[in-house]
Amino acid sequence: MFRTILVTASLLVPGLTHAQSGPAGERVEVNGMQMYYEVSGEGDPLIVLHGAYMNIPSMGAIIPKLAESHKVYALELQGHGRTTDIDRPITYPNLADDVAAFMDKVGIGKADIFGYSMGAAAGLQLAIRHPEKVDKLAAASVSYDAEGWQPEFKAFIPQMTVDMFVGMPFAEDHRKLSADPDGFPALVEKLIALEHEQMAWEEDVKALKTPVLIITGDADVTTLEHSVAMFRLLGGGVMGDMGKPLPASRLAVMPATSHTAIIGQPDLLHAFIEPFLKDETPTGMFE
Template sequence: MIRTLFLATSLILAPATALAQDAGNYADINGMQLYYEVSGSGEPLVVLHGAYMNIETMGDIIPRLAESHTVYALELQGHGRTNDIDRPITYQNLADDVAAFMDSVGLEKADIFGYSMGAAVGLQLAIRHEDKVDQLVAASVAYDASGWQPAFTEFIPSMTPDMFVGGPMEEEWKRLAPNPEGFRAFAERLIQLEKEPMAWEEDVKTLQTPVLIIAGDADVSTLEHNVALFRLLGGGAMGDMGVPLPASRLAVLPATSHTAVIAQVDLLEGFIEPFLAGDTPKGMFE
């Protein structure tokens, strides 16, 4: 769900971030050698990147979160050092891969942080494998295709692999890919992902998993859609009326586009850590 042309430049220029602990592991998952890195200590937190991204291009948020969590950062099908396979890239397939990964490393349950495509994968993980998700942080997500900004919806039908093949995005992808000749097929799968039906309202309404929704105020999903998602999860009512606040939360980053969300490390940490810890600001009536 990381929005292709909007993201190409930021992917290429993003600084590489070295993780200090148990880097460079592979798990045999659904016909893939899924690459992951482990860093930090504390309660487990699984980190899921956006489309066309990898662990490095997630930037400084991973080492920041590793200061207080044991972070499992994954590279999903065809991304980074994980090989592509002859299977559609769908949010449901990727969510099942994450569930299988957690089983393979003995993670019965964990918090999840996903950005863009990774946030939608996290949402599907909570829908399909709710027992594996303690709390979900979903940055730049949608639960229905109607939630995308009109400019992006209009752009989707014109997307083709030739927009990316032979360009800097392919060169960056080749740097880590196990099969450097496979970029066109990979791009075709991700373009098809943008065209897949997305209508998850009924599933979202049944979720019991606490969700922190994070969005930029100029994100690829509309502000109205993020508020609607918050309401589906039980949010949006008035506080200070003697009723506990819902477990889910909504945070909107000011002056922030889709590709700028993941770079707002201080703001992200300031929202994520209290949510995962269950800390709530106290009102004057408490």
């Protein structure tokens, strides 16, 4: 769940910049901010949550693919894209509460959630804090404990500074979209602070009743062992073909895939997410 420098690469991939065209956006007041969102497609509601330093267009082609069979509500979170910032830290519980408040404002009682990186952790906290609002959660590059990050990333966090980010290409992207073009350094400060947020959600994850699809790259910022441990907390990792239904949660590992390469593979992402949301499972020999 690399929410800072690794995200820069995904924003440099052709086709993932803010120049993409898309549905007309709307704004709604949420917890003191003006939250920007776009609606596309028809069907059951599906809320899409982006990663840190990202926005709706930088999520790329996965949004229109999901909109082929769902009514997609793509959100821009606090201080990101066209959503205004407020005098409040960016934390996962805060982001989760913002999504819950958004759902109340636009009249969504319950929805599926797809989140990537920071958005995946926000989606996990939404399922923990507001389980009545989440049908299923597809979480790409998610951790439930900071100890699950790769050692290289844990060692890098204390070295992060605002100056590392103000010259990055996505800083200009922020200036073009944001209602506060000069507010990027303040956003960086909040996102660096987010990297230091204590994450120890094991008991909360174990208690979840919400089905979760964990999507990870085999070279992600989260270790494979951590993703497997999370899957087991959710009841996964058991043997099939023994006459019992498979667990509701699932684990998908994307091969030859780093953290920033996840969102750039919309076809593979969609092939994992869509059957999960539709409760489709492969048929075994004994069925």
